Amino acid sequence: MTLRIFEGKGASGESRRPCGSGAGACSSRPGMTRRSFLRASAGATGGLAAFAAAISPLKDLDSGDIPDLDTFLQKHYKEMSEAEMNAALDRIRARVEERYKVRPDIRDIKPMDGVEFVYALNLSRCIGCRRCVHACVDENNQSRDPEIQYIRVLEMPRGTTDIEQGNHHYERARVPDENHYYMPIQCHQCANPPCVKVCPVEATWQEPDGITVIDYDWCIGCRYCEAACPYWARRFNFVEPRLASPEEIAKTPDIESKRLNPEMSYLSNRPRSKGVMEKCHFCLHRTRQGKMPRCLEVCPVGARKFGNVLDPDSDVSNILRTKRVFVLKAELGTLPRFFYYFDERDPTAEDLPAMEHGGQP
Amino acid sequence: MAKSFEGVAHEPEDGHRRSARGARSAGGGDGVATLLVGPVLLVVAAVIVFAMPRAEVPSSPTPLVRTELLTDAPLRTPLGDPPRTFIAGFERRCNECHSIIEPGDSRDELLQHQDIKLAHGLNDDCYNCHARDDREKLVLRDGSMVGYAQSVHLCAQCHGRMYRDWTRGAHGKTLGSWDRSNPAFRRLTCVQCHDPHAPMMPPLEPMPGPKTLRMGEPAPADHSKLSKRRNPLLMWSIDGAEKEGGDH
Amino acid sequence: MTEYLRFLYRCFRLSFVGDWKYYAWMVFLTCISLFGLNAYCQQLVTGLGTTGMTDQVSWGLYIANFTYLVGVAAAAVMLVIPAYIYKNKDLHDVVIFGELLAVAVIIMCLLFVTVDLGRPDRFIHLFLRFNFPLSMLTWDVIVLNGYLLLNLHICGYLIYCTYRRREPNKKLFLIPFVLIAIVWAISIHTVTAFLYSGLGGRPFWNHAIIAPRFIASAFAAGPAFIILTLQVIDRFTSHHVPIGALRTLRQVVTVALTINVFLLISEMFTEFYTGAEHARSMHYLYFGLGEYDALVPWIWTAIVLNSTALVLLYLPHAKRGLWILNVSCVLMIVGIWIEKGMGLIVPAFIPTPIGEIVEYTPTLNEILVCLGIWAFGLLLYTIMVRITVPVLNGELTSDTLHPSEMESVRHETV
Structure with a gap:
């Protein structure tokens, strides 16, 4: 009822x-x-x-933050056909030009056959001048505000290789300080990368030439890789990255160092958006064309070595064969492709009263 | 919860009373309450629009750096072969003077080239490297003379291990390409980095340190403060050095 | 089908009905949720820079809350096991409230993960390239959503059957799912623990003990939460909660909290006695590193809260008074929230793997987002209880009218 x-x-x-x-x-x-x-x-x-x-x-959402249909449907890097990649590159060109008023020269540069890149760093030589840090930023279009840098230089007290003892924030009139040595740390391009393993969407992977790359258009920004990296090599864009446009630089030439580098490639230094990860990629837009990474070229003391480990005559192959190299945190089994080494003391240098010449301004 | 199904049929006494209360309570003072729902929400809307602070992100710009320092140019431009030098603003070949001047003793006070401060360790004699009779040549230990472009072989006589490392690419600087077969591949020679008269690399002013988002004040340089335990590994570094070097 | 839609519609309408306390509570929760939504929209526009997170401390309050809540959700199983395996009659009457809590809490978990994403608009990528089974995060996605579906099914099926005055088909549609849900509940928290303990680069997390500790603390905090919830339900709704249910849960909580404290001590002993460099994060947490000691007051508060709760539970006369139980429940809910949320997530990032120390302080915006999600979760749970109680009491069935609807009909005829 x-x-x-x-x-x-x-x-x-x-x-x-x-x-x-x-x-x-x-x-x-x-x-x-x-x-x-x-x-x-x-x-x-x-x-x-x-x-x-x-x-x-x-x-207040930026119009660029709302993906149009093509951007939304853009496929994973590995699944894109050539035509789709070209369309994606066109979209990136348009967006970079709109945002930064620079026409970029962007390509998708593929790895070379028979090449596996390895980095070596001579700790006896590094003086901690941080040229590499800023050259890297200049090359790779990291956000200048807030600051993102791929390389950290640690000022290490003599007597230890424990990186926990390093000072990241040393400020001196002159480097090197005679009681310290200097240890730059950047992505080690591990052969067994924990960051790749943990990514839930396969937005980061290892390329055939050993470089671990990120598809900035695929990353969902969960930062799990950042937590997984034992070398603190990954960076997150907490806000929209800021660089200076040519007009701004024309107005205030002082900010020249905030310029955008128009030479870019899909997997390396093209501008990122907020909310995605980025990291060192061994300057793959340079190195995959035979050039040296920018951090190496700028190093005033030649502490940085780079090359193809599959080539027995390359610098790095020689170094791995003849020097006592070590990697950071070898116990983690990450198998870094970034090796550190010290020089043997030059026998003729033994008698040099080194402190007299070095270390003083 | 199959239990509760049966509970519907045989609802306990207590449950009846309670459910009655539950139902009744819907009729109580809710008249006012429902009346207030709209206004309260409107007030919330007003608060959100007018009183909510905007979420701020502190600025942490990369300090301005001198871009001219970010160059791959060699530190030094060594003398060419044959070497030339500027005397009173004019470019001269070495032998233009030295063919007239009698070679002096290394220990003598220099009358020319006073800018040269020899700081090459044990190697403190000009004629160890410079040919006594032909100043456009360098001299090796066996007395043979080589041009300035071959200075590497001169250095190699004493710095054998460095030379060995340099040929292998473990020492020195390689520019252009990592591939030996690439025409851009070029290896800098000793004197493109080292001043042969004072081969120690000069100290440099470091570029600005990190200043990342919300980093706060940087950590104290003295890590011994962070743990009270005395670290024998750091006996010769932190304790002594940091106190002297810290006040640069 | 129409019947089902009508059921949903009646539930929807019922959720707007209540006395003034109900209205006040719901409006309060709605307002907090809206503040949270507003804060989240600001975060969407600006980026995660509005939070206190940095490259150094890249996970913060969001993931801390997520971790804690996964535990609360898993703890529903502590009602299910006694009710279904040991046939505890008292718990059988209230088990559904635990399962409903699991539903609400899992939704909160998913929200916490979503607000933590830098690019939530690319959520679809999870379906297109799912890095399973390599990434523990994909496991987490599966187990959390699976647990949500399982509990939605169990609760929904029971409630709807009761509504239709039908005997539920236990053997086919209920018991198998309940048994799966029991295993699944353990798995959601284990997988969440593996999320952290699998990272070799973070020694603070890289312990085998993380997963057992997670489970132990979850089975303390979760049932504690349910004990309080059941009393609220008993007091404010027409559903009677048997005191025996609270007694059983009290035992569960006591045992779980004891194990949790034991595991904590084991972990601290191993780290501190060894004195390895790896203990630096833990050192930071408990004693601070030099001038960096932001978490020290928090963790000691947590320790005091948890120990007090433990002592209270073991007091000889604690069995008599409910209030002692309630006090210890509140203490351990807060204590475990600190210990497992902030105390587990943040210190793992301090110092960074390469030794830099940057501390983490949540921003107002971040806190608002968290409060918003908590309020939204409570809102969901309140609505679910609001609907479930009359259905279970037989006041809302397919062939009877709920008293409130009855009145409306009477009003019509007058």
Whole structure:
């Protein structure tokens, strides 16, 4: 019986109370009392207003933040056909030009056959001048505000190789300090990379030439790789990266160092968006064309060595054969492709009163 | 919860009373409450729009750096072969003077080339390297003379291990390409980095340190503060050096 | 089908009905949720820079809450096991509230993960290239969503059957799912622990003990939460919660908290007695490193709270008064939240793997987002309880009207 009553009146079993807080379904019913209608609409209005107010910041969303359909449907790097890659590159060109007023020369540069890159760093030579840090930023279009850098130089006290003892923030009039040595750390391009393993969407992977790369258009920004990296080599774009456009530089030439490098490639130094990871990629847009990484070329003391480990005559092959090299945190089994080594003391240097010449400004 | 199904049929006494209370309570003072829902939400909307602080991100710009320092140019431009030098603003070949001047003794006070400060360790004699009779040549230990372009062989006589490392690419600087067969491959020679008269690399001013997002004040340089335990490994570094070197 | 839609509609309407306390509570939660939503929208526009997270400490309050809540969700199993395996009658009456809590809490977990993403708009990539089974995060996605579906099914099926006054088909649609859910509950928290303990680069996490500790703390904090919830349900709704259920849960909580403290001591002993360099994160957590000691007051608060709760639970006369139980529940909920949230996530990043020390302080915006998600979760749970209680009590079935609807009909006829 009750059932029939319910059905007879249908869903319009309205009352003052059930509709009170503004169930939209009730407000349009004919039999509704004036008071309950007022209450319901007040509640609904209030609710809508509060909701609208809550999401109001979205009006400031950059138009570039809202992906158009093509961007949204863009495939994973490994799945893109050549035509799709060209379309993606066109979109990137347009976006970079719109944002930074620079026409980029962007390509997708593939790894070379028979090449596996390895880096070696001579700790006896490094003086901690941080040229590499800033050359890297200049080359790879990292955000200048907030600051993102791929290379950290540690000032290490003599007597230990424990990186926990290193000082990241040394400030001196002159380097090197005679009581310290210097240890730059950047992505070690591990052969068994923990960051690649943990990525839930395969946005980062190891290329045939040993470089671990990121598809910045695929990364979802969970930062699991950043937690997994034992060398603290990964960086996250917490906000939209900022670089200076040519117009801004023309106005204030001082900010020349915030310029955008127009030579770029898909997997390396093209500008990133906020919310994605980035990392050192051994300057693959340079190295895959036979050039040296920028950090190496700028090093004033020649502490940095780079080359193809599959070539027995390459510098790095020689170093791995003849020097006592070590890697950081070897116990983790990450198998880095970034080796450190010290020189043997030059026998003729033994008698040199080194402190007399070095270390003083 | 199959249990609760049966519970519907044989609902305990207590449950009846309670459910009645539950139902009744819907009729109590809610008239005012429902009336307030709309206004309260409107107030919240107003608060969100007008009173909510904007989420701020502190700025941490990369300090401006001199881009001219970010160069791959060699530190030094060594003398060419044959070497030339500027005397009173004019470019001269060495032998233009030295063919007239009688070669002096190395220990003598220099009258020319006073800018040269010899700081090459044990190697403190000009004629160890410079040919006494032909100043456009260098002299090897066996007395044979080589041009300035072959200075590497001169250095190699004493710095054998460095030379060995240099030929293998473990010492020195290689520019252009990592591939020996690439025409851009070029290896800098000793004197493109080292001043032969004072081969120690001069100290440099370091570029700015990191200043990343929300980094705060950087850590104290003295890590011994971070743990109270005395670290014998750091006996010769932190304790002594940091106190002297820290106030640069 | 129509019947089912009508059921949903009646549930929807019912969720807007209540006394003034109900309204006040719901409006309060709605407002907090909206503040949270507003804060999240700001974060969407600006980026995760609005949080206190940095490259040095790349996970913070969001993941801390996520970790804690996964435990609470898993703890529903502590009602299910006694109810279904040991046929505990008291718990059988209230087990559904634990399962509903699991549903609400898993939704909160998913929200916490979502707000932590830099690019939530690319969520679809999870379906296109799913790095399973290599990435523990993909395992987590599977187990969390699976657990959500399992509990939604169990609760939904039971409630709907009761609504239709039908005997549920236990053998086919209930018991198998309940048994799966038991294993699954353990798995969600184990997988979440593996998420951390599998990272060799973070010695603070890289322990085999992380997973057991997770489970132990979850089975303390979760049932503690449920004990309080059941009393609220007993007091504010027409559903009667048998005191025996609370007693059983009290035992569960006591044992779990004891094991948790034991595991904690084992972990601290191993780290500190060895004195290896790896203990630096733990050193930071408990004693600070030099001038860096932001977490020290927090963790000691947690230790005091947990120990007090443990002592209270073991007091001889604790069995008598509910209030002692309630106090210790509150203490351990807060204590474990600190210990397992902030105390587990943040120190792993300090110092960084290469020795830099940058501390983490959550921003207001970040806290608002968290509060918003908590409020939204409670809102969901309140609505679910609001619907479930009358259905279980037989006040809302397919062929009867709920008292509130009855009144509306009466109003019509007048």
